[in-house]
Amino acid sequence: MSYVSGSDLRKIRMLAGKTTKQMAELAGVKTRKTYENWEKDIGTPSFNQFVSLIDSCGFKPADIVKIFIDRKECNTQLDVGSALLKLSELDRF
Template structure:
């Protein structure tokens, strides 16, 4: 879905010294389900991932800054400019 790998979840969890049971509770799933995610079997939904990120003290500020920048770009577009041109320009700005 959003390219988070099991190893990423494991690293996030270990960085804050939490158990798989604790993380499963934060995500609202069973320990077995959470452990499956860490081994690459399935993956969390976006809301579950955000809960996990919050539990691991990850900052969402960079994501919200990008969203705000995109909002500003779309709000400032010329009335004659097509949405496709705006999307193309915005996608170029955030390519890594």
């Protein structure tokens, strides 16, 4: 999955208030080291693992996919953390 970076995963994890061990369990990997490597841009989760992580962290997978599509179309480094915070603020109303 080339649209997600290690810093994206880290921001999602931090916004959800999860540990790397919890994220590894949610992704279905055996050790937290695998997840920690993803945050260091050493490998990436499969699409299914990524969707599971997003959903388990309380975010809507469709919102995340839209952020990545917007990032690609605009050829920018749109910050996933900021975009998710804005979305969560909109959901409150």
